[in-house]
Amino acid sequence: xxxxxxxxxxxxxxxxxxxxxxxxxxxxxxxxxxxxxxxxxxxxxxxxxxxxxxxxxxxxxxxxxxxxxxxxxxxxxxxxxxxxxxxxxxxxxxxxxxxxxxxxxxxxxxxxxxxxxxxxxxxxxxxxxxxxxxxxxxxxxxxxxxxxxxxxxxxxxxxxxxxxxxxxxxxxxxxxxxxxxxxxxxxxxxxxxxxxxxxxxxxxxxxxxxxxxxxxxxxxxxxxxxxxxxxxxxxxxxxxxxxxxxxxxxxxxxxxxxxxxxxxxxxxxxxxxxxxxxxx
Numbered sequence: 128x129x130x131x132x133x134x135x136x137x138x139x140x141x142x143x144x145x146x147x148x149x150x151x152x153x154x155x156x157x158x159x160x161x162x163x164x165x166x167x168x169x170x171x172x173x174x175x176x177x178x179x180x181x182x183x184x185x186x187x188x189x190x191x192x193x194x195x196x197x198x199x200x201x202x203x204x205x206x207x208x209x210x211x212x213x214x215x216x217x218x219x220x221x222x223x224x225x226x227x228x229x230x231x232x233x234x235x236x237x238x239x240x241x242x243x244x245x246x247x248x249x250x251x252x253x254x255x256x257x258x259x260x261x262x263x264x265x266x267x268x269x270x271x272x273x274x275x276x277x278x279x280x281x282x283x284x285x286x287x288x289x290x291x292x293x294x295x296x297x298x299x300x301x302x303x304x305x306x307x308x309x310x311x312x313x314x315x316x317x318x319x320x321x322x323x324x325x326x327x328x329x330x331x332x333x334x335x336x337x338x339x340x341x342x343x344x345x346x347x348x349x350x351x352x353x354x355x356x357x358x359x360x361x362x363x364x365x366x367x368x369x370x371x372x373x374x375x376x377x378x379x380x381x382x383x384x385x386x387x388x389x390x391x392x393x394x395x396x397x398x399x400x401x402x403x404x405x406x407x
Contacts, residue, residue, distance in 0.1 A: 129153055129154060129155040129181060130153070130154045130155070130210040130211065131154070131155045131157070131206050131208055131209050131210050131211070132149050132154045132155070132156050132157070132209075132210060132211040132212075132213065132357065133156075133157040133159065133202055133209055133211070133212045133213070133248060134146055134149070134156065134157070134158060134159065134212075134213040134215050135159045135160075135187065135189065135213070135214060135215050135216035135240075135241065135244070136159075136160065136189075136215045136216025136217065137158040137159075137160055137166060137169070137215070138160050138162050138165040138166050138169065139165075139346075140323065140346050140349070141215065141261070141320050141323060141346050141349040141350040141353065142215040142216060142350075143169065143346065144346045144347050144349070144350040145213065145215060145350040145353050145354060145357075146158055146169075146173075146182075147169075147173060148350065148354050148358070149354075149357065149358075150173045150177055150180045150182055151176075151177060152358055153179075153180075154210075154211075155181040155182075155183075155206070156180075156181070156182050156183070157183045157185055157202050157205075157206075158170070158182065158183065158184055158185065159185045159187035159198050159202075159216075159244075160184065160185070160186070160187060161186070161187065161188050161189070163184055163186050166184040167184055170182045170184055183202075183205060185198050185201050185202060186198065186201075188227075189216055189235075189236040189240035189241070190226050190227050190232060190235060190236055190240075191226070191227035191228070192227070192228050192235075192239065192240065192243055192400055192401070193227070194227075195240050195243050195244050195247075196243070196247065198244070199243075199244055199247035199248055202248065203247075203248070203251060206251075207251065208251060208252075208253055209248050209251050209252050209256060210252070210253070210255070210256045210257075211256060211257050211258075211259065211357055212244070212245060212248055212249075212252070212256075212257075212258045212259070213259045213261070213353060213357065214241040214244070214245065214258070214259065214260045214261060214297070215259075215261045215353065216236070216241075217236065217237045217261065217263075217293075217294075218232070218233060218236045218237065219233060219286065219289075219290050220232055220233050220286060220289065221286050222284065222286075223279075223280060223284035225279075225280070226239075228399075230276070230279060230399065231276070231279035231280070231284075231289060233289045233290055233292075233293050234276060234279070234289065234292060234293045234296065236293075237290075237293035237294065237296070237297065238293050238296035238297060238300065238396070239396060239399055239400055241260070241297070241300070242300055242396045242400060243400040243402065245258060245300075245304065246397075246400075246402055249308075249313070252313050253313075254311060254312035254313065255312060255313075255314075256313050256314070257313060257314035257315065257316070257356065257357075258301075258304060258308070258313065258314070258315045258316075259315075259316060259317070259318070259353055259356050259357060260297045260298070260300065260301040260315075260316070260317035260318070261297075261317075261318060261320055261353060262294050262297040262298050262301070262317045262318060262319060262369070263290075263294040263297075263319055263320070264319040264371075265287075265290055265291045265294045266291060266294040266295040266297065266298045266379065266380060266383055267291075267379075267380040267383075268287070268288075268291040269288075269291035269292045269293075269294055269295030269296075269380075269382070270288070270291075270292065270295070270382065271292055271295055271296065271299070271382070271388060271392065273391060273392065273395050276292075276395070276399075277395075277399075295380070295382060295383055296392060297317060298317050298369060298379050298380075298383040299383055299385075299388060299389045299392050300389075300392065300393070300396070301315055301316065301317035301367075301369075302317075302367060302379075302383065302384065302386075302389050303389040303390060303392070303393045305366055305367030306367070309366070309367075314363070314365065314366045315366065315367060316356055316362075316365050316366065316367070316368045316369070316370060317368075317369050317370075317379075318352045318353060318356070318369065318370040318371070318372075319352075319369070319370070319371050319372055320349040320350070320352060320353065320372055321343075321344045321348060321349050321352075321371075321372030322343050322344065323343065323344055323345065323346055323348075323349035344372065348372070349372070351372070351374065352370050352371070352372055352373075352374050355370075355374045356370070362374075369383070
């Protein structure tokens with residue numbers, strides 16, 4: 128029986144390379160994407176290279192929580208077991224944008240959508256399954272004001288701060304989830320993929336790119352820590368850890384390791400995505 132992996136954001140960058148490698152490794156892959164046309168083209172390419180592959184393209188707009196719910200339902204209509212969930216997709220925005228549900232869009236896409244997706248799929252993950260969060264070392268520059276998240280446009284928007292906050296939320300979420308899945312035998316880890324060469328780099332990072340270029344890596348390299356967690360038997364002992372782009376366990380920021388903040392974000396996220404009272 129093929130391992131079943133669900134991954135968000137596979138039409139470019141490290142998500143594309145991660146999905147490609149999972150298909151080659153024999154996983155049944157559900158790609159949750161906004162651009163279904165691009166995803167179908169990639170699916171055709173992968174099927175040509177691997178005729179026995181099983182790849183599903185599922186429409187999912189992470190900007191809209193209703194779309195996330197529909198995507199989760201579509202996955203669960205096609206499978207009864209999920210072995211790996213990779214919360215990979217992410218975005219940056221140079222100006223303030225509002226999500227379909229009224230939140231600041233970077234936080235909504237990078238954290239809230241993946242929080243909801245994880246909670247909807249988690250009951251269908253057996254012992255030995257795992258959840259992987261693609262975060263960023265930018266989380267170390269992040270702060271999290273839950274009141275500000277609830278009223279995101281009451282202060283001037285700062286792109287760097289918004290992105291760092293969303294990545295901090297990814298790590299906080301991963302650590303809080305890891306505690307909750309320990310007894311069930313479901314592993315949860317998060318990672319920094321490296322500073323990846325991409326046209327999707329935010330404008331503020333483009334400005335300093337000449338300074339950091341020697342340390343930048345391509346998308347194939349950027350996918351390696353995710354693939355280490357997803358495919359390498361040496362990673363099976365890891366749980367509740369934060370890894371760098373060299374597949375090394377490193378320490379997350381002090382704020383990310385704040386258990387009280389992890390729990391406060393969890394409770395608020397349940398409320399914001401409408402899960403309270405659903406028993407998820």
